[in-house]
Amino acid sequence: MPKANGMKVLISLLLLLTTTIAASASELDQLITGLQAKYQRLNTLTADFTQIYNAPGERTRRESGQMQLKKPGKMRWDYASPESKLYVSDGKTIYEYIPAERSATRTSAKETDDWRAPFMFLLGRGNLRRDFARIEFANESPVRAGNRVLRMIPKRSSDIRELLIEVEPKSLGLARLSLIKQGNARIDFLLNNMQENAVIADTAFVFKPPAGVSVRQQ
Numbered sequence: 001m002p003k004a005n006g007m008k009v010l011i012s013l014l015l016l017l018t019t020t021i022a023a024s025a026s027e028l029d030q031l032i033t034g035l036q037a038k039y040q041r042l043n044t045l046t047a048d049f050t051q052i053y054n055a056p057g058e059r060t061r062r063e064s065g066q067m068q069l070k071k072p073g074k075m076r077w078d079y080a081s082p083e084s085k086l087y088v089s090d091g092k093t094i095y096e097y098i099p100a101e102r103s104a105t106r107t108s109a110k111e112t113d114d115w116r117a118p119f120m121f122l123l124g125r126g127n128l129r130r131d132f133a134r135i136e137f138a139n140e141s142p143v144r145a146g147n148r149v150l151r152m153i154p155k156r157s158s159d160i161r162e163l164l165i166e167v168e169p170k171s172l173g174l175a176r177l178s179l180i181k182q183g184n185a186r187i188d189f190l191l192n193n194m195q196e197n198a199v200i201a202d203t204a205f206v207f208k209p210p211a212g213v214s215v216r217q218q
Contacts (some may be wrong), residue, residue, distance in 0.1 A: 031148060031167065032128055032135055038172045039122045047174075047194040049077075052168045055185035067116075071123050074111060074205040077116060087116060088207050095207040095215070104209055107218045117190075118163060118179060131155060132163075142166050143190060144175050 046068045053061040073091030086097040089109050097104040121128075128135065131154065138151035143166060152163040164178035178188045183212040209215050 012077060027148075027169075028135070028150075031150065031169065031172070034172050035167065036128050041124055043071050043192065043197050044116070044200050045196055046198050046200070047120055047191040049192075050190040053185070054187075056183070059186075067119070068140075068200055068204060069119060069123055070200050070202075073097045073120055073125065074202070075116060075119065076204055086207070089203055090202075094203065097207065097209070099210075102213050104207070104215045105214055105218045106215050118160070119177065122174065128152070138164055140164065142175070144168070147175055149176075169208045206214070 046066065049065060049067050051063045052159070062082075063079055064081045065077060067078075068076040073089065075087070075089045077087040079085040079087070086099075088095050088097075092109055093108050094107045094112055095104050096107075120126075128147075132152045133155045134151075134153040136151050140147040140149050140151075142149050147166050147168055150165045150167070152165065154160060154163070159181050160179050160213050161182050162180050164176070164177075164180070165174065166176035167174055173194060174191055176188060176190050178186060180186045
């Protein structure tokens with residue numbers, strides 16, 4: 001009799017585990033489908049951000065400001081703290097300007113490996129299932145209780161080893177996007193006050209160097 005009872009308990013546990021795994025897979029599939037559909041429909045996205053950079057042997061760096069994204073491929077990042085700087089792209093060319101240094105750099109958007117480039121996934125540039133070899137729930141606590149964190153492994157070999165995306169399950173609003181490089185350097189973008197489809201003029205993504213500012217090609 002004790003052996004029979006033990007077998008019943010084991011079978012019950014296995015059934016519970018199977019049900020839990022199936023429910024988790026279903027939730028994951030719904031989140032991926034929902035994220036792709038939601039951000040495919042967006043034309044613009046704005047948010048306040050805090051950017052935290054960590055790398056082995058280096059001091060943690062923390063910056064903050066506001067970001068603006070617009071289809072197709074336009075980005076603007078206005079950094080306010082700890083110093084003023086601008087990162088802006090019209091979809092073809094990227095400029096990074098630091099007023100205190102009176103200089104700017106210019107890079108082709110196609111050639112960039114900048115940390116901020118993956119944000120264009122949020123406006124439907126790319127397909128989550130097509131472009132990532134694996135998407136799963138991450139073994140990492142969310143920054144906001146109740147959110148879900150997805151771990152995404154890119155298919156194509158690149159300097160970025162994996163992405164973490166934290167979303168609110170019902171609204172699919174993004175709370176965090178984290179990028180982890182091959183050498184374990186990590187950058188977290190924490191997002192607040194997100195606005196979808198706000199009107200943003202194309203001129204916001206055009207950089208005109210102020211008088212006396214030199215522009216260097218990278």
